[in-house]
Amino acid sequence: MIIAVCILLVVAGGALALWADRARRVQQEADAATGGVGARAIPIMLANGCAGCHTITGVPGAVGHVGPRLDASLSDRIYVGGVLANNPENMIRWIRSARDVNPHTAMPSTGITEQQARDIAAYLYALR
Numbered sequence: 842m843i844i845a846v847c848i849l850l851v852v853a854g855g856a857l858a859l860w861a862d863r864a865r866r867v868q869q870e871a872d873a874a875t876g877g878v879g880a881r882a883i884p885i886m887l888a889n890g891c892a893g894c895h896t897i898t899g900v901p902g903a904v905g906h907v908g909p910r911l912d913a914s915l916s917d918r919i920y921v922g923g924v925l926a927n928n929p930e931n932m933i934r935w936i937r938s939a940r941d942v943n944p945h946t947a948m949p950s951t952g953i954t955e956q957q958a959r960d961i962a963a964y965l966y967a968l969r
């Protein structure tokens with residue numbers, strides 16, 4: 842019985858370590874692709890109103906329904922804001938200045954810095 846519990850704990854611990862390792866690797870890849878640091882993104886999103894308009898995976902209190910959900914499906918979408926091809930540079934451009942891209946969109950130009958937008962894009966592209 843004790844041996845069975847020990848084996849179970851080892852297997853569970855191993856699975857957890859693998860999961861954590863995978864999450865770290867996914868974030869590193871997203872950071873590299875965007876030139877951002879995803880780990881810095883949550884306070885930036887909370888301070889700039891993103892959470893009021895979007896439901897964002899992993900962001901406390903981000904339950905807005907004005908814009909689309911920002912979750913794991915974002916990486917798979919073909920367009921950003923329905924107008925730009927979905928790639929890191931366009932994502933960063935949209936996050937900074939959506940209205941310059943599409944004057945009719947309900948999303949305001951946020952006016953955040955390029956580095957802040959890169960950090961947010963890194964976070965969003967790593968959502969799984």
Ligand code: HEC
Binds near residue numbers: 908918923945
């Ligand atoms: C006033 C509400 C509002 C705020 C504030 C806002 N957004 Fe948006 N956002 C929207 C709306 C509405 C859309 C859909 C726009 C469209 O398709 O024209 C959108 C679209 C997006 C998209 C594209 C999603 C897709 O699937 O095409 C991203 C990414 C995004 N917002 C990120 C952000 C981030 C990051 C912030 C904060 C820096 C932010 N938004 C702030 C309303 C908002």
